Amino acid sequence: MTENQLQRSRLVVRSSFFLLFLLAPVLNIFRFDLTTTNFVIFNQVLSFGMTTEWILASDYWDTGFRILAYFILPLFITVISGIYIFYKWGRLYCGWLCPHFSVVEYVNDLMDRRTGSVTLWENSKFSKERQAKRNKIIDWLVIVGVSVTIAFLWALGLLSYLLPPIPLYTDLIHFEVDLYPTIFLVAATTVFTIDFVLARHLFCKYGCAFGLMQSLFWMMNSKAMLVKFERDRAKACQSCDKDCEEACPMRLPVRSFKRAKFTCTQCAQCISACQEVQKDNPAGSLLGWSEGEKTRHSSLIPVKTIDPKKGHNDS
Ligand code: SF4
Ligand code: SF4
Numbered sequence: 036m037t038e039n040q041l042q043r044s045r046l047v048v049r050s051s052f053f054l055l056f057l058l059a060p061v062l063n064i065f066r067f068d069l070t071t072t073n074f075v076i077f078n079q080v081l082s083f084g085m086t087t088e089w090i091l092a093s094d095y096w097d098t099g100f101r102i103l104a105y106f107i108l109p110l111f112i113t114v115i116s117g118i119y120i121f122y123k124w125g126r127l128y129c130g131w132l133c134p135h136f137s138v139v140e141y142v143n144d145l146m147d148r149r150t151g152s153v154t155l156w157e158n159s160k161f162s163k164e165r166q167a168k169r170n171k172i173i174d175w176l177v178i179v180g181v182s183v184t185i186a187f188l189w190a191l192g193l194l195s196y197l198l199p200p201i202p203l204y205t206d207l208i209h210f211e212v213d214l215y216p217t218i219f220l221v222a223a224t225t226v227f228t229i230d231f232v233l234a235r236h237l238f239c240k241y242g243c244a245f246g247l248m249q250s251l252f253w254m255m256n257s258k259a260m261l262v263k264f265e266r267d268r269a270k271a272c273q274s275c276d277k278d279c280e281e282a283c284p285m286r287l288p289v290r291s292f293k294r295a296k297f298t299c300t301q302c303a304q305c306i307s308a309c310q311e312v313q314k315d316n317p318a319g320s321l322l323g324w325s326e327g328e329k330t331r332h333s334s335l336i337p338v339k340t341i342d343p344k345k346g347h348n349d350s
Contacts, residue, residue, distance in 0.1 A: 042307050045131055052132045057188065060195040061204075069197045118252055124260050125253035129239065129246050130300035138185055139235040140284050140302070145181060149174040154286065155233065179232060186227030190220050236285050240298045250297050256327075262305055263325035264290040271321055275312050279322055282308035289322065 060066040063078045074081035083105040090098065120127060129136050143153040149169075151161030159166060194216055195203055206212045212220070230238055239246055253259050272290075279289040282304040287296045289305040301324075309320040 039307075041303055045302065048131050049133075049137045053134045053137050056134045057192045060192075060200045066196045066200070068199060070199065121249040121252035122256045122259065124301065126246060126249040126298070126300045128249060130302035133246075133300075134189075135235075135243070136239060136284070136300060136302070138189075138231055139239060140304075141185075142178070142182060142231050142235055143284050146178055149178055153284075154236075157286075160281075179228070182231040183224065183228050186224045186231055187220070189227050190223035193223060194219055239300070240285060246298065246300075254293070254297060258327035260301070260324050260326060261293050262289065262296070262299060262301075262303070262322055265321045265323075268318065268321050271313065271316065271318075278308040278312050279305035 055064075058064075063075055065077075066075050067073070068075055071080075083101055085098070085101060093101075147153050150171075151159035151166070161169070191203075191207070198216060203212070203216065206216075234242075241247075269290075280287070283289050284302060284304060285298055285300060287299060289296070303324070306320060306322045306324070309322040313320050
């Protein structure tokens with residue numbers, strides 16, 4: 036797949052999932068209604084078909100079998116399938132679906148265009164003259180304004196998973212939202228704004244339990260898919276300004292070993308960047324998805340091995 040095709044496919048997939056995340060409660064696809072304490076799934080109240088009449092007419096075996104077939108078994112299959120995906124392909128969910136990672140990439144891109152850097156602590160790649168010409172106040176007003184807007188959409192989206200969405204949106208349009216939902220909206224918007232402006236990828240790296248769990252299963256598999264660097268062609272990097280590392284939303288040392296890329300989200304931005312840099316090179320990109328990395332660096336806790344010829348550790 037070419038650079039554009041790969042990133043275009045990812046854009047379609049993650050944008051669709053982002054829309055699903057916002058619209059699932061409105062379309063009654065999935066939500067928990069706090070006012071009735073019921074889960075709603077595909078327009079049905081989740082009851083496993085166990086109405087009062089059904090329970091009265093059934094014995095323990097019927098009830099146990101219904102719970103096993105409708106709840107425990109699907110949950111078990113979902114968990115096992117998830118673990119298999121994490122073990123084999125790593126943090127695919129993060130890079131291709133997660134709504135938070137979509138925001139990470141969007142705000143990274145915005146900050147890069149406005150300030151020449153995607154974090155506060157990295158130096159701007161803009162020249163001194165270009166920096167002097169820019170109006171920093173406007174740049175930061177745009178960055179914070181966009182972040183607040185997305186944060187508010189997120190807060191509203193999350194609240195609609197808990198309260199009936201249509202009345203909630205109607206109240207919002209008429210400025211009649213109750214006190215507690217208003218407190219939730221203000222608090223959540225503030226927290227998300229701080230996250231989006233200051234700590235987006237740090238949250239993905241160190242704060243998200245689901246992301247870390249995916250990384251742990253991935254690290255257990257020495258044959259898991261990973262972005263591999265062709266070290267024997269490293270000379271080709273001499274004329275390049277580390278575009279792959281510049282493109283990495285997680286700010287990872289892309290060309291390093293798997294352990295250093297523990298939080299890689301398989302977003303392939305690095306591969307796309309290298310494909311662009313090396314587009315005139317017949318040998319192509321130096322980065323590509325590959326199966327495993329058979330060195331001690333590929334495990335989370337490095338295992339010391341003894342080289343019988345040298346008689347010392349292979350580090
Ligand atoms: S190393 Fe490459 S695939 Fe992994 S997060 Fe960074 S850009 Fe994405
Ligand atoms: S983008 Fe490709 S050529 Fe440039 S530093 Fe990265 S691996 Fe090397």
